[in-house]
Amino acid sequence: MSEPWGPHDLGGQEGGPIDLAEHDTAYWEWQIDAMVRLALKKNLISDFAELRDGIEQLTPDDYDQCTYYERWAKSLAYTLISRGVISEQQLSDQVDAVRARQEAEGVA
Amino acid sequence: MEAVFEVGQRVRIADRTPPVHHRVPSYAKGHVGVIERVCGLHGEPEKFIRGNGEPRQRIYRVRIPQTELWQDYEGTDNDNLEIEIFEHWLEGAE
Numbered sequence: 001m002s003e004p005w006g007p008h009d010l011g012g013q014e015g016g017p018i019d020l021a022e023h024d025t026a027y028w029e030w031q032i033d034a035m036v037r038l039a040l041k042k043n044l045i046s047d048f049a050e051l052r053d054g055i056e057q058l059t060p061d062d063y064d065q066c067t068y069y070e071r072w073a074k075s076l077a078y079t080l081i082s083r084g085v086i087s088e089q090q091l092s093d094q095v096d097a098v099r100a101r102q103e104a105e106g107v108a
Numbered sequence: 109m110e111a112v113f114e115v116g117q118r119v120r121i122a123d124r125t126p127p128v129h130h131r132v133p134s135y136a137k138g139h140v141g142v143i144e145r146v147c148g149l150h151g152e153p154e155k156f157i158r159g160n161g162e163p164r165q166r167i168y169r170v171r172i173p174q175t176e177l178w179q180d181y182e183g184t185d186n187d188n189l190e191i192e193i194f195e196h197w198l199e200g201a202e
Contacts, residue, residue: 053129
């Protein structure tokens with residue numbers, strides 16, 4: 001057995017019980033799914049392999065603490081920044097703008 | 109594109125760890141199996157990272173006995189893993 005590559009490479013390790021509880025998909029999760037598919041369609045990212053890569057580059061703590069679509073969101077941001085589609089500054093400015101709008105509307 | 113390996117041939121999965129997504133689990137690296145099926149072509153995962161995946165690579169389904177993969181395996185000798193592996197991860201084995 002070779003050294004694991006990233007926090008996802010778990011084959012052969014004790015995994016514990018599997019949580020089989022059903023859960024609803026939140027609206028923001030549909031939005032992330034749509035953004036990834038749009039980015040693929042527009043060739044801003046190349047393939048699900050590239051989305052996978054961004055997930056596998058997460059730190060073990062991030063990987064363990066994030067839900068499925070949180071990992072997609074982090075990977076999409078990382079990939080678009082790595083490819084120069086957006087800058088970290090643009091992303092953080094946009095997050096600030098959305099937070100400010102939500103606070104103004106009393107949503108957050 | 110001609111397939112390099114044929115059904116029944118013994119192959120070894122490379123034991124390497126490129127620091128990008130590569131679709132080969134560490135537990136299978138370095139192990140020998142038999143080509144169970146010659147599958148289609150797909151872009152090379154490693155070359156999709158800031159790239160377009162070209163050139164496309166042949167995929168094979170490789171059969172490895174579970175007893176070969178896991179030292180303490182308690183099932184029978186007839187239990188196998190069948191895993192799809194890209195051609196550039198395989199070399200012929202005795």
